[in-house]
Structure formats: C-alpha cells, structure tokens
Amino acid sequence: MKMKTAWENYDEVQRQTLERLCAGYRAYLDAGKTERECVTAAIALAKAAGYRDLAALRAADEKIGPGSKVYASCMGKALLLFQLGSLPLTRGMRILGAHIDSPRLDLKQRPFYEESGIAYLDTHYYGGIKKYQWLASPLAIHGVIVKKDGSSICLALGEQPDDPVFCISDLLPHLAQEQVQKKAAQVIEGENLDLICGSIPLQGEEKNAVLANVLRLIAERYGVEEEDFVSAELEIVPAGPAREAGFDRSMILAYGQDDRVCAYTSLVSLLDAATPQQTACCYLVDKEETGSIGATGAQSAFFENTVAELMELAGCYSELALRRALAASCALSSDVSAAYDPLFGDVYSKRNSAFLGGGLAFNKYTGSRGKNGANDANAEYLGEIRRLLDAAQVCYQTAEMGKVDAGGGGTISYLLAKYGMQVVDCGVPVISMHAPWELTSKADIFEAKRGYDAFLAATAAHK
Numbered sequence: 001m002k003m004k005t006a007w008e009n010y011d012e013v014q015r016q017t018l019e020r021l022c023a024g025y026r027a028y029l030d031a032g033k034t035e036r037e038c039v040t041a042a043i044a045l046a047k048a049a050g051y052r053d054l055a056a057l058r059a060a061d062e063k064i065g066p067g068s069k070v071y072a073s074c075m076g077k078a079l080l081l082f083q084l085g086s087l088p089l090t091r092g093m094r095i096l097g098a099h100i101d102s103p104r105l106d107l108k109q110r111p112f113y114e115e116s117g118i119a120y121l122d123t124h125y126y127g128g129i130k131k132y133q134w135l136a137s138p139l140a141i142h143g144v145i146v147k148k149d150g151s152s153i154c155l156a157l158g159e160q161p162d163d164p165v166f167c168i169s170d171l172l173p174h175l176a177q178e179q180v181q182k183k184a185a186q187v188i189e190g191e192n193l194d195l196i197c198g199s200i201p202l203q204g205e206e207k208n209a210v211l212a213n214v215l216r217l218i219a220e221r222y223g224v225e226e227e228d229f230v231s232a233e234l235e236i237v238p239a240g241p242a243r244e245a246g247f248d249r250s251m252i253l254a255y256g257q258d259d260r261v262c263a264y265t266s267l268v269s270l271l272d273a274a275t276p277q278q279t280a281c282c283y284l285v286d287k288e289e290t291g292s293i294g295a296t297g298a299q300s301a302f303f304e305n306t307v308a309e310l311m312e313l314a315g316c317y318s319e320l321a322l323r324r325a326l327a328a329s330c331a332l333s334s335d336v337s338a339a340y341d342p343l344f345g346d347v348y349s350k351r352n353s354a355f356l357g358g359g360l361a362f363n364k365y366t367g368s369r370g371k372n373g374a375n376d377a378n379a380e381y382l383g384e385i386r387r388l389l390d391a392a393q394v395c396y397q398t399a400e401m402g403k404v405d406a407g408g409g410g411t412i413s414y415l416l417a418k419y420g421m422q423v424v425d426c427g428v429p430v431i432s433m434h435a436p437w438e439l440t441s442k443a444d445i446f447e448a449k450r451g452y453d454a455f456l457a458a459t460a461a462h463k
C-alpha cells in the first residue's frame with residue numbers, strides 16, 4: 001500500500017507558505033538554543049505582533065478587553081501569551097502548551113580543571129541523552145554569567161563561522177577494542193563528558209598554566225573571573241545552524257526540535273490569530289525534560305498566577321472565576337512524537353506509529369508500561385478535535401511512542417489536566433529525538449501550524 005503523506009495535498013501557494021513558515025522556524029531555532037534565548041526571541045516576535053507586557057499593564061493600571069494581546073515572562077525562561085477573546089474568561093481558554101528546554105550538557109558550578117596540558121570544562125547532562133552521541137563533534141556554549149554586582153554577561157560562543165567551538169574527546173578505534181564491547185550507556189561515563197577548552201600555557205606559570213591562560217582570556221573578553229561561574233547557567237549545545245535536509249530539502253535537521261518545533265508553531269499560530277471567541281493562550285515552558293520541576297517548569301504556579309492577573313486586568317477576577325476559567329479551558333499539549341524509523345522498526349507498533357510527513361500526530365495517551373504517568377485524553381474531546389481538523393482539512397495521524405513494552409515518555413499534559421480541563425498530546429513527529437541533531441518533516445511542521453490555527457479559531461460548546 002502506498003503511504004499517503006501531507007505533501008500530496010499541496011498546491012504551489014501552500015508550498016510557498018510552508019517554505020516561509022519553515023524559514024522562520026529555522027531562524028527561531030538559530031536564535032533560541034536555550035530556554036532563555038527562546039523566550040527572548042518569542043518576546044521579540046510577540047512585541048512586533050502588538051503584544052504587551054502584563055507587568056507593565058499592571059503597573060500602569062491599564063484595563064484589558066477583547067482583542068488585547070498580553071505576555072508574561074517567568075524569570076526569562078518561561079512565557080505565557082494571551083489574546084483575549086470576545087467571550088468572558090470563565091468560558092475557558094484555548095491553550096497551546098509547548099516546552100522550550102532541550103536535552104544538553106550544563107556546566108557545573110566549578111567547571112574548570114587542567115589535566116596533562118589540556119584545560120577542561122566539567123559538565124552535568126540535562127534531560128535524557130545518549131551520552132556517546134555528544135563525543136567528537138563541535139559544541140557551543142550558551143547562557144548567562146551573573147556577577148556579584150548583579151550585572152550579567154550573555155554568552156553564545158561557537159555559532160558564528162569564525163567563533164571557536166569546543167568538543168568532548170572520543171577514543172580512537174585503534175585502541176577501542178574494550179570500549180566497543182561496552183553497553184552504549186557506559187561507552188562514556190557522564191562524569192567524563194568534559195569539554196576541551198584550551199591548550200596554550202600561560203608564560204611564567206608553573207602549575208595549571210593552560211587553565212591560567214584560559215581564565216586570563218575569559219577575564220579579558222568577558223570581565224568575569226572563575227568565581228563568577230558559581231552564579232552562571234551555561235549550556236553546551238551542538239554548534240551550528242539548523243539545516244534543510246535531503247536532496248528535496250523536505251526535512252529540517254537541527255538541535256532542540258523537541259520541543260521548539262511545537263513551541264514555534266504554537267507561538268506563530270497565536271500571533272497570527274484573529275480575535276477569537278474564547279481567549280487564546282500560548283504557554284512556552286521550561287524544565288519539561290527534567291520533570292517540570294522548578295519555578296519555570298509546568299508544575300509551578302506561574303500559569304495559574306498569570307491567569308489570575310489576567311482576569312484582574314480584565315476586571316473579572318475571583319477565586320471561583322479563576323477555577324471556572326481553568327476548568328472550562330481546553331489545551332493541546334504540543335509536544336513532539338517519535339516518528340516511525342524503518343531502520344529501528346522493531347521498537348514501533350507500526351499501525352499505531354506516527355510517520356514522517358503524515359501530519360500533526362495525536363497521542364491520546366503517553367506514559368510507559370501500562371500507561372503509567374499518562375494523561376489519557378477524553379474520547380469526547382478527541383471527537384471535537386477530529387471535527388475541527390477535518391473541517392480545516394488538516395492532515396493528522398494518531399500514534400503511540402512505540403511498542404507497549406519498549407519504553408515511553410511524558411509531557412506537560414497531566415499538569416494542565418489537573419485543573420480539570422480537556423487536554424490531549426499532539427505535535428510534530430521527530431526522527432532521532434533527543435539526539436544532538438533531530439530530523440523533522442517540513443510538511444508536519446506546516447500541518448502542526450495549520451492544526452493549531454484551526455484549534456485556536458474554534459469555540460467549545462457552552463456546558
């Protein structure tokens with residue numbers, strides 16, 4: 001049987017729209033390799049679309065109403081954006097929630113050491129990685145260093161063509177007879193994922209002269225000293241821009257597409273939206289890859305606190321009104337899905353897999369080994385979603401992460417569902433998910449945007 005893909009549906013105009021969207025997406029990926037950078041880039045796009053800072057509106061005691069466009073940032077690492085609808089907030093919101101943190105290596109608080117004439121940076125990995133994938137390839141350092149006086153230095157080193165890059169060493173095959181027999185998890189120990197960062201000794205220095213030279217260069221260039229790294233958040237990510245992939249340029253190969261592919265499409269869907277009936281919301285959140293813990297993760301009160309502030313500005317806040325607004329909402333937990341990979345076909349249940357180019361993928365439930373930890377979406381809600389996607393002629397598919405006993409994963413859906421709202425997981429299928437370079441289909445990105453557009457434009461029946 002010939003597999004049907006979204007590509008078959010497109011005319012010339014749609015292909016051009018698709019290419020424009022994906023060019024914008026690649027630019028967003030290049031501007032946002034950390035959650036902080038993703039928030040900064042999203043705020044710039046939002047401001048250009050007429051969105052205003054909730055904190056500023058509050059300070060000016062300005063009231064808001066239908067059509068008002070508002071954003072709120074949490075520590076520069078999570079972001080909420082709203083476009084107020086014509087219906088009262090108690091009729092619920094339509095929420096697109098995606099995460100903007102991605103697997104990576106973080107620098108430790110005391111990262112510097114020298115060994116055998118090489119200066120190193122010590123790291124602790126973040127999220128689920130296959131450690132061996134990070135060896136012997138160019139890496140960049142992104143993040144922030146906060147000095148004792150409160151000033152901060154933002155870093156993105158390794159992205160410009162003439163920037164230096166960094167790397168973690170791997171063993172030559174000639175001497176790897178024992179290494180290649182090891183389990184993949186032990187090919188490199190987490191403790192040894194350390195970055196090579198210099199090799200010229202400082203003249204006249206006796207001990208750790210290479211490290212002394214590296215620290216001298218850092219002090220010269222950034223005005224920071226070794227001690228300042230104690231109050232820093234520096235992330236090691238693959239160096240280089242997002243690329244088009246394939247002879248037909250049908251795919252995108254890039255770092256951090258889980259879940260910036262859903263974050264970007266959700267964001268631009270909201271920014272493009274005409275004034276809806278129900279308030280439209282985009283939630284870009286941090287820390288999903290480590291369990292959504294922390295002030296900027298989906299377990300924090302940032303979401304409901306911000307909705308409370310929004311209702312206050314709209315002149316309709318009460319504790320009960322807030323509860324009603326949250327419970328009457330419906331959400332797409334926009335997170336990537338595993339795309340069927342024929343080279344690893346044995347871990348997938350083919351009939352229940354998402355395929356590259358098959359369109360926006362819905363996971364009714366996630367979790368692992370007996371739906372553990374799953375948010376299992378309501379059949380009635382999926383029925384509504386099917387109706388609105390079919391009406392908008394969006395190409396979509398349904399999927400599970402893989403075979404029942406093969407493993408699994410989670411998203412932020414259960415955290416939105418705890419307010420009693422309707423939530424289902426859906427997103428773009430990814431090949432090589434969590435690898436330094438992940439692969440997606442432009443058609444799926446386009447269908448995700450079209451699906452989110454249709455979702456935000458719809459209105460749930462009054463219950």
Ligand code: MN
Pocket residue numbers: 099258259288335336
């Ligand atoms: Mn994800």
Ligand code: MN
Pocket residue numbers: 258289434
């Ligand atoms: Mn993930």
